[in-house]
Amino acid sequence: MEPADLSALQEQALEELDRARTLAELEAVRVKYLGRKGLLPAIMEKLGDLPPAERPIVGRSANAFKENFAQRLNVCREQLERNRGGVVPKRAWDPTLPGLWRGMGVRHPIAQIMEETIQIFDRLGFTIADGPDLETEWHNFDALNTPADHPSRDTQDTFWLTDTLLLRTQTSPVQIRVMESRPPPVRIIAPGRCYRRDTTDATHSANFHQIEGLYVDRNVSLADLKGDLTYFARALMGSEVKVRFRPHFFPFTEPSVEYDFSCHVCGGKGCRVCKNSGWIEISGAGMVDPKVFHNVGYDPEQWTGYAFGMGVERLAMIKFGIDDIRLLYDNDARFLEQFA
Amino acid sequence: MKIPLEWLGEYVDLSGLSSQEIAERLTFSGLEVEGIETVGCQAEGIVVGEVLEVRPHPAADRLRVAIVNGGGGTPLTVVCGASNVRPGLKAPLAPVGARLANGVRIQAATLRGVRSEGMLCAEDELGISSDHTGLMELPAEARPGEPLDRIVGSADTVLSAEITPNRPDCLSLIGIARELGVLFERPLRVPDPVLISRGERAVERLKVVLEDWNGCPRYTARLLAGVRVAPSPAWMRRRLERAGVRAICNVVDVTNYVMLECGQPLHAFDLRRLKGGCLRVRRAQEGETLQTLDGVIRRLTPGILVIADAERPVALAGIMGGEESGVLSDTAEVVLESAYFQPALIRKTSKALGLSSESSYRFERGADPEGVEWASRRAAALLGEFAGAEATPDFWDLYPAPVSRRRVSMRWERARTLLGTDPGADRIVRYFEGLGLRILARDAQRVETEIPSWRVDLEREADLIEEAARLYGLDKIPAAEPFARLVPGADDRPVRARLEVNRRLAALGLTEIMNYSFTSDRLLDLMDPTDRDRRARLPNPLSAEHAVLRPSLLPQMIETLGRNRSRQCEEAAFFETGRVFYRTADGGWAESERVAIGLMERPGLGSIDEESCFRRLKGVLERLCAALRMPPLEKGGVRLPPLELEMADWPWAEAGLSVSVRMGGRLAGRAGLVRSAIRREWRITDPVAVAELEMDALTPHLFRVPVYRPVSVHPSVDRDVAFIVDESVCHSDVIRVMLEQAPSELRRIRLFDIYRDSALIRAGRKSMAYRLTYQSEKKTLTDEEANTYHGYIKAGLTRVLRAEIRE
Numbered sequence A: 001m002e003p004a005d006l007s008a009l010q011e012q013a014l015e016e017l018d019r020a021r022t023l024a025e026l027e028a029v030r031v032k033y034l035g036r037k038g039l040l041p042a043i044m045e046k047l048g049d050l051p052p053a054e055r056p057i058v059g060r061s062a063n064a065f066k067e068n069f070a071q072r073l074n075v076c077r078e079q080l081e082r083n084r085g086g087v088v089p090k091r092a093w094d095p096t097l098p099g100l101w102r103g104m105g106v107r108h109p110i111a112q113i114m115e116e117t118i119q120i121f122d123r124l125g126f127t128i129a130d131g132p133d134l135e136t137e138w139h140n141f142d143a144l145n146t147p148a149d150h151p152s153r154d155t156q157d158t159f160w161l162t163d164t165l166l167l168r169t170q171t172s173p174v175q176i177r178v179m180e181s182r183p184p185p186v187r188i189i190a191p192g193r194c195y196r197r198d199t200t201d202a203t204h205s206a207n208f209h210q211i212e213g214l215y216v217d218r219n220v221s222l223a224d225l226k227g228d229l230t231y232f233a234r235a236l237m238g239s240e241v242k243v244r245f246r247p248h249f250f251p252f253t254e255p256s257v258e259y260d261f262s263c264h265v266c267g268g269k270g271c272r273v274c275k276n277s278g279w280i281e282i283s284g285a286g287m288v289d290p291k292v293f294h295n296v297g298y299d300p301e302q303w304t305g306y307a308f309g310m311g312v313e314r315l316a317m318i319k320f321g322i323d324d325i326r327l328l329y330d331n332d333a334r335f336l337e338q339f340a
Numbered sequence B: 001m002k003i004p005l006e007w008l009g010e011y012v013d014l015s016g017l018s019s020q021e022i023a024e025r026l027t028f029s030g031l032e033v034e035g036i037e038t039v040g041c042q043a044e045g046i047v048v049g050e051v052l053e054v055r056p057h058p059a060a061d062r063l064r065v066a067i068v069n070g071g072g073g074t075p076l077t078v079v080c081g082a083s084n085v086r087p088g089l090k091a092p093l094a095p096v097g098a099r100l101a102n103g104v105r106i107q108a109a110t111l112r113g114v115r116s117e118g119m120l121c122a123e124d125e126l127g128i129s130s131d132h133t134g135l136m137e138l139p140a141e142a143r144p145g146e147p148l149d150r151i152v153g154s155a156d157t158v159l160s161a162e163i164t165p166n167r168p169d170c171l172s173l174i175g176i177a178r179e180l181g182v183l184f185e186r187p188l189r190v191p192d193p194v195l196i197s198r199g200e201r202a203v204e205r206l207k208v209v210l211e212d213w214n215g216c217p218r219y220t221a222r223l224l225a226g227v228r229v230a231p232s233p234a235w236m237r238r239r240l241e242r243a244g245v246r247a248i249c250n251v252v253d254v255t256n257y258v259m260l261e262c263g264q265p266l267h268a269f270d271l272r273r274l275k276g277g278c279l280r281v282r283r284a285q286e287g288e289t290l291q292t293l294d295g296v297i298r299r300l301t302p303g304i305l306v307i308a309d310a311e312r313p314v315a316l317a318g319i320m321g322g323e324e325s326g327v328l329s330d331t332a333e334v335v336l337e338s339a340y341f342q343p344a345l346i347r348k349t350s351k352a353l354g355l356s357s358e359s360s361y362r363f364e365r366g367a368d369p370e371g372v373e374w375a376s377r378r379a380a381a382l383l384g385e386f387a388g389a390e391a392t393p394d395f396w397d398l399y400p401a402p403v404s405r406r407r408v409s410m411r412w413e414r415a416r417t418l419l420g421t422d423p424g425a426d427r428i429v430r431y432f433e434g435l436g437l438r439i440l441a442r443d444a445q446r447v448e449t450e451i452p453s454w455r456v457d458l459e460r461e462a463d464l465i466e467e468a469a470r471l472y473g474l475d476k477i478p479a480a481e482p483f484a485r486l487v488p489g490a491d492d493r494p495v496r497a498r499l500e501v502n503r504r505l506a507a508l509g510l511t512e513i514m515n516y517s518f519t520s521d522r523l524l525d526l527m528d529p530t531d532r533d534r535r536a537r538l539p540n541p542l543s544a545e546h547a548v549l550r551p552s553l554l555p556q557m558i559e560t561l562g563r564n565r566s567r568q569c570e571e572a573a574f575f576e577t578g579r580v581f582y583r584t585a586d587g588g589w590a591e592s593e594r595v596a597i598g599l600m601e602r603p604g605l606g607s608i609d610e611e612s613c614f615r616r617l618k619g620v621l622e623r624l625c626a627a628l629r630m631p632p633l634e635k636g637g638v639r640l641p642p643l644e645l646e647m648a649d650w651p652w653a654e655a656g657l658s659v660s661v662r663m664g665g666r667l668a669g670r671a672g673l674v675r676s677a678i679r680r681e682w683r684i685t686d687p688v689a690v691a692e693l694e695m696d697a698l699t700p701h702l703f704r705v706p707v708y709r710p711v712s713v714h715p716s717v718d719r720d721v722a723f724i725v726d727e728s729v730c731h732s733d734v735i736r737v738m739l740e741q742a743p744s745e746l747r748r749i750r751l752f753d754i755y756r757d758s759a760l761i762r763a764g765r766k767s768m769a770y771r772l773t774y775q776s777e778k779k780t781l782t783d784e785e786a787n788t789y790h791g792y793i794k795a796g797l798t799r800v801l802r803a804e805i806r807e
């Protein structure tokens, strides 16, 4: 008996184990090789006939055979036992086949930003408010202290339906509706669709979404605005994001600011997303103008408040790295499924 | 607004400040700097060179050898490749030792065997522009050897700033210098022009009548004699060009120069061309026309404010002068207008005529009524210096009702409250004084100020607080720790309910889409040409594709499915939530919120039939009822989804395959299979099922609290029944009969098979198979009991539906 013969025998034995289709067949293979009158015991018996120098070599090979055989036997037995009652399936089970469950709804990226924003402000105690898309001139402009000849009222910029009815150009009229309907304090967030006569291109869309925030109480300050927007920025974009104010001008806030988020991609060092400035312009905000309070019957001496707006498309584009606003309204399944 | 820093430095000391620093401080105090541009010659040691002679290069066809007078004793030999090199040309010469804009120092070199002692330059090599089409051509009067800086100006930085509409005072360099003076604590330097006047009095030569005090609260006119029209000095032309204004001649340039300096637009008339030596500020009359300086003849309407002479309008007040009264090359006597026009009137006229100018831009935002005289005097002084003009000792100043300066006070406590921080009273007072506010009174509670006439935006306490905030720096305002504040009584459940519907639709496996609120008549006609009259058409649409506010979400849903199919998307399950719009019977406009659902099946011939496609949609609606917590219909012990469909006939649906949908007991919307003629538009050959539901019908039960009912501990028993019935028998008929016969122990009815193609079944009949589940709350049912119940049901089916029970 040569060690080479022994290894050929081992290969043959393992193959027979694999081929066994029932537990009974498996047992027959075991008996054939390891049984009392099996092939391996027969070899072991003849060990003494070999020259002393070869004995330990063949002995070691025989032990390895025994060990390998026992191991494979266990694996095969387990597999056969897993098949119900030891019945052999007609086809081997292939767990790598694709799954069959199909249902997987994906929220639109704009809706995701809205939901996330609402949830973040929910934690601060903001409730959700709502207003119509068909808005009155009073709510959209007059009450918001926008002068009669302000350019934003122009037919070039606003979709007028009648002399006094229009498609709202911002979610700010919801502020007015809420304040008209209940006494302070007020703490609301108002998501919604807005319209401007912008020709559609990579960054403009004639309809778009905004989220408006309004907080009116005693002693609300710019510091509160900065604090709350910072909280929001970090919750939405990442815990390192900072918020920066630049003075600006809006008819319905005084002081008015534009606010920027530090770039969540590069951490403010400068990259493609922030055009190397380290900052991303978000939108406008400010302290509610006393005239607005006057228009809704709040006493500006008693109450102060902040208001902010933000463009949802812009936030979605920044957060998800979308470079063309039109993709958001194209509804290509291959685009949408990326936001699962 | 373009701000050349070299010019700005006239009014405030900018030494030691980098342009970045200046730009940043301006941006963070409210004048957003959008661009920083470097202009002028960026190279060093460049002089004017005159080409004396051009010879061919002995070894290179594309090169030539120019002999150039660089102002030194001996002419230089310069090898040059530009095509416009020619004898007599004056061009920038970089002699040995000069440095180009890119930093390269010029050395003498041998080019293909010819020694070159310098270089003739194109504009890009000097950093003047990116032009490299040929050598820069200098004016003929340039002297050889003269430093180029004298001609094109030395390097300068030009900022472009966005001036918000509330700050017309910053549409001027002095206005911006004032801001910087406060920000960097440096004094403002405003020139004090002194006129040396001679000659006759203005009133004797010129008559001015102010007919409209409202439209023009202040009008001044100054007469200047002895004017010699010529080009302005190079430095003035350069400053104007860097500020974005084309240089024309000294008279026009000075008016522009002063406007950019102080924000007051000026206009110059040629006295000779004013009929009757007269100016009248009045409204235009019906039928009058005026050819403005842009060459356009404009028909004027009453209401437009004009400057007229004795016979006709000669200028559009505050907007643009007339062609027939302006300065000519031989003008000798100039009438210089400096006035204050009412902002709203100028804005209205400018818009009505579709004509705006640097002048109207400033007037419509609000110029400074008190700055009118200074601007006139400044321009007269400059014209005296650069056009030989002599001013009359007097001038017309019609200012019947001088505006009084506003007084505004600010409470320190209020400022602290609004800002959430305290910049300090002394600091704030310093800011106010720097801005030109007069401090009238100050104590521990408040400060009272007088607002300068150029600050049209400062009217109230809040405005002063904003000034303090922006100059102090918004970056110094701390971010307060956010806190949750619950406002009692604010019920937002109706809004939350609508959001919740979206979440549950997605949870059912539908993907959300968003379409524009606008659509086209073309698409709507394809779906339903009968509703044309009720559509909410925009009075001023952007395009025909976006001309109508959508009356339904379905057209775009189908379009979206179609667009995806044309991009080889196999199957899709979409939903959209959005508002739809329509005209009411009385002509009003209305909106409501809807939900659309669209299912598109995988393509392939006959892979899915219409019935299965519709049943998939129905499955979504059934699950939606449950997801929206609508109470199930309870029939005995059986619970059925609260979904009822009634045959309908929607224009967009395949005949006989459309239904109206009731959910939770109320009419919710409509559903059906899209007509193949519509599908064909996008080459969809397989069934498409859509539904549209009113949002309000979906939310009433959403916040219903489910109440636990014990689950029976006794095992249930299943019994199957299969039978053959006429095709006319519906599933709902079967259910009805089963429920009529059912004991209270019947829990569940499941259809598991419908079968037609068999030799055993006659045409016009079908086999249906159901599994019924029986269960008692009280005990374990025996086989006999189950069989008895099942027997009643079989008997009922046979009796009512003439079903042939298959055993």
Ligand SMILES: [Zn+2]
Binding pocket: A263, A264, A265, A266, A267, A268, A269, A270, A271, A272, A273, A274, A275, A276, A278, A279
């Ligand atoms: Zn970045």
